[in-house]
Amino acid sequence: MRLPRVLVAAPASGHGKTTLATGLMAALARRGLEVSGHKVGPDYIDPGYHALATGRPGRNLDPHLTGESLVPPLLLHGARGADVAVLExxxxxxxxxxxxxxxxxxxHVARLTRTPVVLVVDVSHASRSIGAVVHGMADFQPDLTLAGVVLNKAGSPRHAAEAAKAVESTGVPVLGVLHRDDGVSAPSRHLGLVPAAERGTGVAALEPLAERVSEHVDLDAVLELAATAPDLADKPWDPAAHVRLAGGCAPGVDAPTGTDTPVVAVAAGRAFTFRYAETTELLEAAGCAVVPFDPAHDPELPPGTRGLYLGGGFPEVHAAALAANARLRAELRQAVLDGLPTVAECAGLLYLCRGVDGHPMVGALDAEARMTPRLSLAYRRPVLASDQLLGAAGTPATAHEFHRTTVTPVHGDRAAWRVDGTPAGFAGPTLSASYLHVHWAGHPGHAQRFADAVRAGDVRATDGLPGAVRAGTSHPGTASAGAPDVPSPEPVPDVPPVPDVPLADPLRHHGDVEAAEGLLDLAVNVSRLPRPDWLEDALHAGVAASTSYPDARAAHAAVARRHARDRSEVLVTAGAAEAFFLVARARPWRRPVVVHPQFTEPDVALRAAGHQVEHVLCRPGDGFALDPERVPEDADLVVLGNPTNPTGRLHSAAVLRSLVRPGRVVVVDEAFMDFVPDEPQTLTSQRVPGLIVLRSLTKLWSIPGIRVGYVVGDAAVLAELADQQAPWSVSAPALAAVVATTGTTAVTEQEHRARRAVRERRVLVDGLAELGVAVAESAAPFVLAGLGHGTHAWLRAHGVAVRRADTFPGLDDGWARIAVREPAASRHLLTKLRTKS
Structure with a gap:
C-alpha cells in the first residue's frame, strides 16, 4: 500500500519531538491535507495532541504491546484515507x-515501517557539535534512513547558521530552524505532559504552533521526503477479523441483532483520558455500543449499560470532582458488586478503591490509594493469575505500567495478574482491575472475553437499574463484602462562623494571623515537610554555639560559594524583612517604586523610613506580567518579587535586568525562587551594577521562627546596607542554618522539594480549574485564585484558612492566595468549594 510518511525522532527526550510532530501535523492539515498522527510507544498523552492537530484519533505503534508483525498493519489502519502520516x-x-x-x-519502529526519519535536535547548548551528533545518529544503524534535521531552540540567526552548516557537512539536509519560543510548549504533569483534553487552550495553541512550523520548516521538503517512503506489503489491521459477533465461551448467548446492541460504558472526561482507539474498535466489532460517560459530572451510567471500561488518566488530580459525584459512585459500586462486567486499568483501579488520598471513590474494592513520590514506569510481561473476566489462569500478555500512586493491599483474594511472579490487582468472573495497561489489538482475546461477558450479563439480568444491569451476585475476589457505603458529599457544617481577622493596617497584614487553631492552614507559605536531619543537627549546633556572640564569616563564605560571588557581594540578614528595612534606610530615595501585587513588607519598610512610595500595578488580564516601560524612568529604587507573592508570577531574568539604570537600585525578592526547579530565572549569580537579590531560607526549610536570609549583588550597595545593620542581628542558629542549607547536600534536597511542590501545585490548580475557578499561572508554592467575593470569609467559617488578597495593592476580595499543600489538603479545600457552589 502507498502511504507517504515521516517519523520525527530526537537524540533524547526533551529535544522537542512533540512540538515538531504536532506542529507538522497541524501545518500540513492547514494545507488541506488529510494527516494521520501516530506515536511510538505506549504513551497516551501525545496522541491527544495529535488528535487535536489532525481531527483524527491519535494512534500508538508499540512492538512490545502488539508484537512486531502488527506494527505496519496498525499504521496502515490508522492512516486509512490519509494523504500523509506523521509518526512521533x-x-x-x-x-x-x-x-x-x-x-x-x-x-525499531522506523525499520518495521520503513519510514524516513526527521531528527529534531535541541541546539540551545551547542552549535558546531550538533554536526557530530547528527553524524553519529546517521551512522549508528545502517538500515535506518535519517532523511533530514530540524534545529530547535536556536538562540540567534548566527547560532543557527553555525549549527546548520555543521549538520549539512554530514550530508543530511536541514529542513528548518525553530528559535526559542516558550509560547508553544505544553505544561507538564507528574506523569508527563498535560493531556490535551485537560487544556482549555489546547486548540487555540495549535494555530500559532502551526504558523511557526509553516514559517520555519520547509513543508514541501518534508512532503518530498514522506513521498520517498516505500510501499508497504502489509494489509491494514481489521478489528472485525480478530473478534466474533457472538462468543462461544458464554452459553446461551445468541448472535446480536440490529436491536440487540449491549452498551459498554467507557469512562471519559478530564479524569479518564487514556485508552487506545483500537479498544473501542474491537468492542464495536464484537457487537457492543461504546458510550462514553464522565464520572466527574454525569449523574448516572448511560442507559442500557451492560459493561464498564475504566481506562487510565488522573483520578488523583480530579479526586474532589469524582468524590462529589456521590450518586454515580453509589450506582457504580452496586453495579460492580452485582457482577457488571468491569475492566479497570490504572486510573480505573484507583477509582474503584474506597478512596484516593482520603477522598471517597466508588468503594467496590476493599483498598485505599494514595500518591507517592516514586514513579513506576516499565514494560511488563504478566500472566493472568487466576481464571477471571479476561481469560484463564496462566494466559500471558504484554503490558506497561505508568503511575505515581500505590494501592493497599496490592491484590485481592483473587489477584488479576502475576508480574514477575508477584500477584497484583483484583479479579473475579466479572472483574479485572490492575495497574497494567494492555493494548487489546495485541491481545484481542481480552476484547472477545469482555464482549462475551457483557452479552452474558444481559441474559442474567434480573432487574433494571437505570443505566446498569444487575448481573447476579457478587463474586469472591471481586470486592470486600463489608465495603462501606459510599458517603454523600461532605455537607457544609452548621457551626457558628469563625470571626474574620480585623485589618488594623492592610500593608502589615500577614497570613499567619489567619491560620487560627482548628483551621486547615492554607494561608501560610511555609513548607510542611519535616526538616532534614542534617538541618536539625546544624540548628542544635547553633544553639550550642550561642554562648558566644554570633560570627557570620562562615555563613557569608558559604553563600558566596553557593552563588559564585565574592565575599563582598554577600550580606546575611535576619530574613528578607530585615533586608527591606536596610534598603529603606540606606539612602534618601527620591522616587522609590514597588511593583504590585507584591509582598507588602517593602512598602512598610519604606514608609517607616519616611519615604513616599509609588506603585506600578501588574494587571490580571496580562497574567500579572511586568511591562518595564511602565516603571518611571527617574525611579531610583525599584522593588519587585520573582516569583511574586501573591501572584506566583515568574518574570524572565532578561526583563528584570532591563530595569537597571545608572543611579538606580533594583531589588529582586527571590524569597520563593528555591521552589522553582533549576531556578532558570534567578539573578543570584549575575553581576549587574545596581542589582541586588534577596533570598529567604525560612519557607522551603520550614524555619520561619529562625528568621534568616541573605542578599547578594552589587558590593557597593551591599556595603550601604551593612552600614545600617545592627551588630549581631543574625543569631548563631540562623547562621548555622545558612551554612547547612547552601551546601551540596542541601542543593540536591532543594531540587527534590521544588519538584514535589510542582506536582502538588498541579493537583490544586487542576482541581480549581475543574470547578471553573480562575487561577493565575504560578511558579511558587501558592496560587492566586479568583474564588469570588466573600469566599475567603466563607471558607474561614467552614474550617479552611486562605490568605485574603484584598490587602495587596491591585487586588480585591474576589482573589485569595492558597498555599500548596499535600494533595489531601488541597482536595479537602476543593470539596469545600464544591459544596459552596
Whole structure:
C-alpha cells in the first residue's frame, strides 16, 4: 500500500519531538491535507495532541504491546484515507527496552515501517557539535534512513547558521530552524505532559504552533521526503477479523441483532483520558455500543449499560470532582458488586478503591490509594493469575505500567495478574482491575472475553437499574463484602462562623494571623515537610554555639560559594524583612517604586523610613506580567518579587535586568525562587551594577521562627546596607542554618522539594480549574485564585484558612492566595468549594 510518511525522532527526550510532530501535523492539515498522527510507544498523552492537530484519533505503534508483525498493519489502519502520516518517536532514537538491544525503540519502529526519519535536535547548548551528533545518529544503524534535521531552540540567526552548516557537512539536509519560543510548549504533569483534553487552550495553541512550523520548516521538503517512503506489503489491521459477533465461551448467548446492541460504558472526561482507539474498535466489532460517560459530572451510567471500561488518566488530580459525584459512585459500586462486567486499568483501579488520598471513590474494592513520590514506569510481561473476566489462569500478555500512586493491599483474594511472579490487582468472573495497561489489538482475546461477558450479563439480568444491569451476585475476589457505603458529599457544617481577622493596617497584614487553631492552614507559605536531619543537627549546633556572640564569616563564605560571588557581594540578614528595612534606610530615595501585587513588607519598610512610595500595578488580564516601560524612568529604587507573592508570577531574568539604570537600585525578592526547579530565572549569580537579590531560607526549610536570609549583588550597595545593620542581628542558629542549607547536600534536597511542590501545585490548580475557578499561572508554592467575593470569609467559617488578597495593592476580595499543600489538603479545600457552589 502507498502511504507517504515521516517519523520525527530526537537524540533524547526533551529535544522537542512533540512540538515538531504536532506542529507538522497541524501545518500540513492547514494545507488541506488529510494527516494521520501516530506515536511510538505506549504513551497516551501525545496522541491527544495529535488528535487535536489532525481531527483524527491519535494512534500508538508499540512492538512490545502488539508484537512486531502488527506494527505496519496498525499504521496502515490508522492512516486509512490519509494523504500523509506523521509518526512521533519516543525518548532517544535508539532507546528501547532496557537490555533489549533497542527493541520497541523509535529506530525499531522506523525499520518495521520503513519510514524516513526527521531528527529534531535541541541546539540551545551547542552549535558546531550538533554536526557530530547528527553524524553519529546517521551512522549508528545502517538500515535506518535519517532523511533530514530540524534545529530547535536556536538562540540567534548566527547560532543557527553555525549549527546548520555543521549538520549539512554530514550530508543530511536541514529542513528548518525553530528559535526559542516558550509560547508553544505544553505544561507538564507528574506523569508527563498535560493531556490535551485537560487544556482549555489546547486548540487555540495549535494555530500559532502551526504558523511557526509553516514559517520555519520547509513543508514541501518534508512532503518530498514522506513521498520517498516505500510501499508497504502489509494489509491494514481489521478489528472485525480478530473478534466474533457472538462468543462461544458464554452459553446461551445468541448472535446480536440490529436491536440487540449491549452498551459498554467507557469512562471519559478530564479524569479518564487514556485508552487506545483500537479498544473501542474491537468492542464495536464484537457487537457492543461504546458510550462514553464522565464520572466527574454525569449523574448516572448511560442507559442500557451492560459493561464498564475504566481506562487510565488522573483520578488523583480530579479526586474532589469524582468524590462529589456521590450518586454515580453509589450506582457504580452496586453495579460492580452485582457482577457488571468491569475492566479497570490504572486510573480505573484507583477509582474503584474506597478512596484516593482520603477522598471517597466508588468503594467496590476493599483498598485505599494514595500518591507517592516514586514513579513506576516499565514494560511488563504478566500472566493472568487466576481464571477471571479476561481469560484463564496462566494466559500471558504484554503490558506497561505508568503511575505515581500505590494501592493497599496490592491484590485481592483473587489477584488479576502475576508480574514477575508477584500477584497484583483484583479479579473475579466479572472483574479485572490492575495497574497494567494492555493494548487489546495485541491481545484481542481480552476484547472477545469482555464482549462475551457483557452479552452474558444481559441474559442474567434480573432487574433494571437505570443505566446498569444487575448481573447476579457478587463474586469472591471481586470486592470486600463489608465495603462501606459510599458517603454523600461532605455537607457544609452548621457551626457558628469563625470571626474574620480585623485589618488594623492592610500593608502589615500577614497570613499567619489567619491560620487560627482548628483551621486547615492554607494561608501560610511555609513548607510542611519535616526538616532534614542534617538541618536539625546544624540548628542544635547553633544553639550550642550561642554562648558566644554570633560570627557570620562562615555563613557569608558559604553563600558566596553557593552563588559564585565574592565575599563582598554577600550580606546575611535576619530574613528578607530585615533586608527591606536596610534598603529603606540606606539612602534618601527620591522616587522609590514597588511593583504590585507584591509582598507588602517593602512598602512598610519604606514608609517607616519616611519615604513616599509609588506603585506600578501588574494587571490580571496580562497574567500579572511586568511591562518595564511602565516603571518611571527617574525611579531610583525599584522593588519587585520573582516569583511574586501573591501572584506566583515568574518574570524572565532578561526583563528584570532591563530595569537597571545608572543611579538606580533594583531589588529582586527571590524569597520563593528555591521552589522553582533549576531556578532558570534567578539573578543570584549575575553581576549587574545596581542589582541586588534577596533570598529567604525560612519557607522551603520550614524555619520561619529562625528568621534568616541573605542578599547578594552589587558590593557597593551591599556595603550601604551593612552600614545600617545592627551588630549581631543574625543569631548563631540562623547562621548555622545558612551554612547547612547552601551546601551540596542541601542543593540536591532543594531540587527534590521544588519538584514535589510542582506536582502538588498541579493537583490544586487542576482541581480549581475543574470547578471553573480562575487561577493565575504560578511558579511558587501558592496560587492566586479568583474564588469570588466573600469566599475567603466563607471558607474561614467552614474550617479552611486562605490568605485574603484584598490587602495587596491591585487586588480585591474576589482573589485569595492558597498555599500548596499535600494533595489531601488541597482536595479537602476543593470539596469545600464544591459544596459552596
Amino acid at each position: 518517536g519516543v525518548m532517544g532514537l535508539f532507546d528501547g527496552q532496557i537490555g533489549g538491544a533497542g527493541f520497541a525503540s523509535t529506530a
